[in-house]
Amino acid sequence: MNTTRFAQARAYHPANHEGMHCLRLQGHEAGPSDALWLGVSIILPGGHTSLDASSMEKHYVVLEGEVCIRTPDESVTLGQFDSVRxxxxxxxxxxxxxxxxxxxxxxxxxxxxxxxxxxP
Structure with a gap:
């Protein structure tokens, strides 16, 4: 078992993220993982990423507030516990x-x- 307490989660700094504080919960430097990693982003008012693609699929779940996810084809505003792949x-x-x-x-x-x- 690998436990990460939210209060001790380490920040990471992805490129092209403005007005966001990102924390790693599992995987990478947060501990062992064979298949995936988890992170949480706190997005300040006006915070955003650039319109970029990743070679890997991504799954987002809104834990608090509202977040807009825009692709070249559509835009959706997600509320608490809404998700998108x-x-x-x-x-x-x-x-x-x-x-x-x-x-x-x-x-x-x-x-x-x-x-x-x-x-280590």
Whole structure:
């Protein structure tokens, strides 16, 4: 078992994320994981990512507030406990246009050849 307390979760700094504080909950430096990693992003009012694609699928769940997910083809505003799956290669932009912070859970698999383990 690998436990990560939210209060001790380490920040990570993905490129092209503005007005966001990202925390790793499982996988990568947060501990061993064979298939996926979990992170939480606290998105300040006006915070956003650029419209970028990833080679891996992404799953988002809104834990608090409202978050807009935009792709080149559509846009959806998600509320608490709403979720969305983005396909590999599907460009997306995440944003918070409200006046309250939002919290977003991210689940993302590792590339097929990667198994992450905890760093010493």
């Amino acid at each position: 983005l396909a590999p290669g599907e460009a997306r932009q995440v944003s918070n246009s409200s006046n309250r912070p939002a919290m977003l859970l991210l689940a993302m698999p590792y590339p097929a050849t990667t198994t992450a383990t905890a760093k």
